[in-house]
Amino acid sequence: MKKTTLIMLLFSLNFGFSQTFNVPFRKGNLWGYADKFGKIIIEPKYDSVSADYDNFRWYVFKNGKTGIINIEGIERIPVEYDSIHKQPVHSEYNEFEVYKNGQMGYTDINGKFILPVAYKSIYKADDESFNRLELKFFVQTNTDEKYLL
Numbered sequence: 001m002k003k004t005t006l007i008m009l010l011f012s013l014n015f016g017f018s019q020t021f022n023v024p025f026r027k028g029n030l031w032g033y034a035d036k037f038g039k040i041i042i043e044p045k046y047d048s049v050s051a052d053y054d055n056f057r058w059y060v061f062k063n064g065k066t067g068i069i070n071i072e073g074i075e076r077i078p079v080e081y082d083s084i085h086k087q088p089v090h091s092e093y094n095e096f097e098v099y100k101n102g103q104m105g106y107t108d109i110n111g112k113f114i115l116p117v118a119y120k121s122i123y124k125a126d127d128e129s130f131n132r133l134e135l136k137f138f139v140q141t142n143t144d145e146k147y148l149l
Contacts, residue, residue, distance in 0.1 A: 042073035076111040
């Protein structure tokens with residue numbers, strides 16, 4: 001039993017230390033990311049960056065706009081949105097609400113738009129009965145008084 005526990009502990013420590021994580025790095029007034037050893041992996045080009053990540057996606061900010069990059073520094077959601085919020089917050093799907101010029105849209109973790117930035121409001125149907133439907137969003141445009149499915 002002790003031998004098994006020791007092996008499991010060593011395996012988990014090795015796995016934990018072998019993972020790659022980005023650490024915010026500042027050069028002058030710009031921010032990027034370095035690895036855990038201080039090697040720059042994403043050149044500083046943002047006004048600010050998030051210190052924490054969500055499923056290896058980091059929020060980045062430039063000129064008052066928000067975007068999301070992956071661990072390689074690829075902008076999955078370009079830095080052109082007024083704000084971005086993960087929705088639902090504890091979703092395993094890692095979808096994002098994006099806002100621009102008073103409109104909102106919905107994108108997946110890779111920046112592929114599920115719904116374009118063209119709505120006044122969007123509500124994802126989280127109720128069990130609605131999850132059986134092919135379309136799972138209630139949307140409202142600026143001209144609609146009611147929500148559409």
